[in-house]
Amino acid sequence: MAGWSEQHIDLGGLKLRIGRGGGGRPVLVLHHDIGTLDKLPFYEALSARFDVIVPNHPGFGDKSERAPWLRHPRDLAALYQWLLAELGVERPSLVGLGFGGWIAAEMAALAPRDFHRLVLVGAMGLKPPDGDIMDQAIVSYIDYAQAGFHDPKAFERNYGEVSTDQLVDWDLCREMSFRIAWKPYMYNPTLTHLLGGVRAPALVVWGDDDRIVPKSAGELYAKALPKARFETLAACGHCADMEKPDELARLVTGFIDEN
Amino acid sequence: MHVMYFTEQPMSAYPSDIGLDVGHTALMFSNKHFDPVAGSRLYNQYLEHYIYAEEQGIEGFMLNEHHNAPFCMQAKCNIFASILAAVTKKAKIVLLGNPLPLAENPVRLAEELAMIDMISKGRLVSGFVRGGGQEQLATGVNPAFNRERFEEAHDLVVAAWSRQGPFRWEGTHYLHRVVNPWAVPLQKPYPRVWIPGVLSRETIIWAAKQRYPYIALNTSIEATKKIWELYDATAEEAGYTAGPENHGYLQQVHVSDTDEKAEKNARQFLWMQGEFTGLAHPVWSSPSGYFSPEHRRQFVEFAVGRAVSPRGRPTFEQQVADGRIFYGTPKTVIPKLRRVLEETRPGIYALWGNDGTVSDEDARTCIRLMGQEVMPAMREIGKELGLSSPFEVDAPVHLKYSTDLKRMPQAAE
Numbered sequence: 042m043a044g045w046s047e048q049h050i051d052l053g054g055l056k057l058r059i060g061r062g063g064g065g066r067p068v069l070v071l072h073h074d075i076g077t078l079d080k081l082p083f084y085e086a087l088s089a090r091f092d093v094i095v096p097n098h099p100g101f102g103d104k105s106e107r108a109p110w111l112r113h114p115r116d117l118a119a120l121y122q123w124l125l126a127e128l129g130v131e132r133p134s135l136v137g138l139g140f141g142g143w144i145a146a147e148m149a150a151l152a153p154r155d156f157h158r159l160v161l162v163g164a165m166g167l168k169p170p171d172g173d174i175m176d177q178a179i180v181s182y183i184d185y186a187q188a189g190f191h192d193p194k195a196f197e198r199n200y201g202e203v204s205t206d207q208l209v210d211w212d213l214c215r216e217m218s219f220r221i222a223w224k225p226y227m228y229n230p231t232l233t234h235l236l237g238g239v240r241a242p243a244l245v246v247w248g249d250d251d252r253i254v255p256k257s258a259g260e261l262y263a264k265a266l267p268k269a270r271f272e273t274l275a276a277c278g279h280c281a282d283m284e285k286p287d288e289l290a291r292l293v294t295g296f297i298d299e300n
Numbered sequence: 301m302h303v304m305y306f307t308e309q310p311m312s313a314y315p316s317d318i319g320l321d322v323g324h325t326a327l328m329f330s331n332k333h334f335d336p337v338a339g340s341r342l343y344n345q346y347l348e349h350y351i352y353a354e355e356q357g358i359e360g361f362m363l364n365e366h367h368n369a370p371f372c373m374q375a376k377c378n379i380f381a382s383i384l385a386a387v388t389k390k391a392k393i394v395l396l397g398n399p400l401p402l403a404e405n406p407v408r409l410a411e412e413l414a415m416i417d418m419i420s421k422g423r424l425v426s427g428f429v430r431g432g433g434q435e436q437l438a439t440g441v442n443p444a445f446n447r448e449r450f451e452e453a454h455d456l457v458v459a460a461w462s463r464q465g466p467f468r469w470e471g472t473h474y475l476h477r478v479v480n481p482w483a484v485p486l487q488k489p490y491p492r493v494w495i496p497g498v499l500s501r502e503t504i505i506w507a508a509k510q511r512y513p514y515i516a517l518n519t520s521i522e523a524t525k526k527i528w529e530l531y532d533a534t535a536e537e538a539g540y541t542a543g544p545e546n547h548g549y550l551q552q553v554h555v556s557d558t559d560e561k562a563e564k565n566a567r568q569f570l571w572m573q574g575e576f577t578g579l580a581h582p583v584w585s586s587p588s589g590y591f592s593p594e595h596r597r598q599f600v601e602f603a604v605g606r607a608v609s610p611r612g613r614p615t616f617e618q619q620v621a622d623g624r625i626f627y628g629t630p631k632t633v634i635p636k637l638r639r640v641l642e643e644t645r646p647g648i649y650a651l652w653g654n655d656g657t658v659s660d661e662d663a664r665t666c667i668r669l670m671g672q673e674v675m676p677a678m679r680e681i682g683k684e685l686g687l688s689s690p691f692e693v694d695a696p697v698h699l700k701y702s703t704d705l706k707r708m709p710q711a712a713e
Contacts, residue, residue, distance in 0.1 A: 180583070182583075182603065183604050208603075208604060209600055212599070
């Protein structure tokens with residue numbers, strides 16, 4: 042991607058790997074529990090308008106250094122506040138994808154006045170009032186990643202023939218997910234009660250065929266956040282960023298640019 | 301030589317074709333197929349087998365536990381250990397073992413084991429295991445912290461047994477502000493700890509560093525020798541020379557009054573579709589973070605079906621030829637076991653006698669012939685070959701109680 046750079050930021054002994062590109066209002070994008078590909082059309086589309094910063098969660102993939110002390114998504118929320126301070130980024134918007142949505146919600150709850158906009162896409166983090174968050178521990182790596190898509194072709198478009206390197210990355214991501222979100226699995230019971238303080242307007246987006254996180258969790262987010270709007274993407278799974286990159290980017294761009 | 305009897309205590313009263321149809325017989329295999337009437341009958345039958353075993357001269361019972369799987373119906377080995385502590389008199393009660401990471405409260409585990417040791421009048425051998433991957437998932441325990449929890453729970457159990465209370469324990473996974481159990485083991489400094497395992501290099505090294513005997517579970521003769529090489533090299537580094545008293549071996553051995561009947565029953569060792577723990581998805585048996593990182597690349601290929609199981613699935617005939625399954629009358633079995641003992645030189649040996657749907661009568665015949673003929677012969681061979689058990693040489697319970705270290709070791713982990 043043009044103008045896209047990889048950096049390693051020293052945060053107290055941890056070298057955090059980030060991708061950064063574009064210019065304009067700062068947007069911190071937080072990726073899924075299955076890690077992230079280095080280049081995604083969704084990131085590129087956002088970087089046409091914004092200064093996009095994508096940290097690679099520590100240990101989520103072979104290129105990302107693990108922090109053995111990291112044991113809760115709230116640790117990641119605090120770590121990313123540190124990152125923003127280190128980069129001198131003021132009032133960014135947060136775009137959280139799936140598991141990354143949970144971290145974004147924690148960040149917004151911990152620092153309610155710090156963010157311009159909050160976007161949650163198929164976010165984990167709340168106990169769904171109806172249904173359960175899919176348990177990746179009992180399915181294979183490929184089956185879990187595929188379950189994130191409504192259309193198998195969209196999975197293939199992003200991952201192609203899944204390489205062994207990708208499988209290794211998924212195993213590392215899964216191990217990190219277990220290390221920091223094993224119990225309760227992929228939610229924080231106290232988070233619901235803290236979302237009421239968030240000042241930033243929020244956009245909650247859900248694929249209409251999200252098999253990983255039930256839509257009821259999205260509706261709960263929209264109810265708990267004071268200024269929230271709920272949008273559904275048609276014919277779309279959990280990984281809306283990879284399945285409907287343009288559509289999602291349009292929604293997000295419009296929302297962040299609103300005044 | 302310490303020779304003992306083992307059975308997985310199979311929950312064999314379910315139609316085996318259901319498992320084949322479903323495609324798995326572990327973790328997610330529905331317990332709607334569990335028949336508690338048959339369960340009640342089998343539990344009592346197995347208990348009677350142990351009592352009978354002692355009457356027939358068997359000197360040790362090896363007990364274990366597993367979860368969510370028909371291959372082993374013992375869900376808590378301390379339950380049978382408690383009963384046997386009261387109803388038997390002489391046999392060692394060898395737990396191989398309690399899965400430490402599954403314990404949410406190791407102090408309670410230490411109390412249970414102390415009670416078993418006192419009730420049995422000091423007959424407890426308290427082995428510890430990491431538990432299979434599926435056990436973690438079946439009990440909601442984080443597989444990524446399996447080894448951390450194993451080591452910390454071990455340290456806490458041993459502290460609860462051997463340190464005067466009250467004391468405080470502020471660990472990573474276990475936090476107890478008052479540890480002061482009013483139940484401590486009869487055996488001092490604490491009951492013997494043996495560590496069984498199959499393939500994990502880290503566990504072999506850990507056991508050798510503690511000077512705990514390592515019991516190779518149903519491994520091939522070649523693999524078993526490699527385990528001893530690693531164990532013995534680690535022992536040298538720790539300052540002692542390992543011997544037969546540090547080496548244990550479990551093998552599948554069915555004995556009967558005719559070779560034909562023995563063969564028929566020995567085939568039951570493959571009753572769980574040839575996988576002794578049953579059919580399971582690889583990510584259940586090896587959840588992420590549970591297995592050694594050095595196997596990651598190899599494992600992920602296997603997990604998505606691109607590579608075959610590293611364990612393979614040898615036929616019955618192959619396993620007999622490889623010396624992994626033995627069957628026959630005492631007369632035909634003893635010479636085969638002599639060769640195993642000569643080759644692998646264990647001081648602890650467990651005979652896994654009965655499995656699957658072997659009838660009550662045939663199981664009793666097996667137990668009787670083991671107690672009266674096979675085990676006495678093995679003990680004699682053991683004497684002849686110098687295969688002493690930890691009891692016979694009064695081996696130190698842990699490295700720190702050694703009086704023969706060649707030099708001060710690095711701090712034991």
